[in-house]
Amino acid sequence: MTINLHIDNTVHDYDAWKTVFDKFDRFRSELHVRSCRVSRLHDNPARVLIGLGFDNLADAETFREALHKVTASPQSQALLVSHTVHVVEIVDEHIPGAALAG
Incomplete structure (x- = not known):
């Protein structure tokens, strides 16, 4: 089982963040x-999506709790407009057409 933490931030200044x-x-x-993936919305570059991969739910939950402390800091609050976090389980992942190629 692969668990991801999906973080959706809107930031004041991407470079500073x-x-x-x-x-x-x-x-x-x-x-x-x-694993860590940082993406920005094409039509709203202040909106930053972060995907963090974990081996198990316990690690993801531990990280989410630690992240809550970080984002509550005055420095983080000054950088963020909004911040949401979701724990998701990857239930299917494949390369489209890969089965046809083999």
């Missing part, structure tokens, strides 16, 4: 994040 986000790479590693 990304500088701070990058400083937390070790934090993510120590809390068992296995």
Whole structure:
């Protein structure tokens, strides 16, 4: 089972937010994040979507609790317009047409 944490942020200034986000790479590693994807909406670059992969639900929940403390800080509050987090289970993942190629 693969678990993802989907984070939906709207930020005041992407470059300032990304500088701070990058400083937390070790934090993510120590809390068992296995993959990290950062995306921005094409028509609203202030909206940032982050996907973090975990091996299990316990690690994702532990990270979500730790993240709550980080986002409650005055520094984070100054960077964020809005912030939501969802824990999701990957139930299907495949490459379209891959079965046809084999």
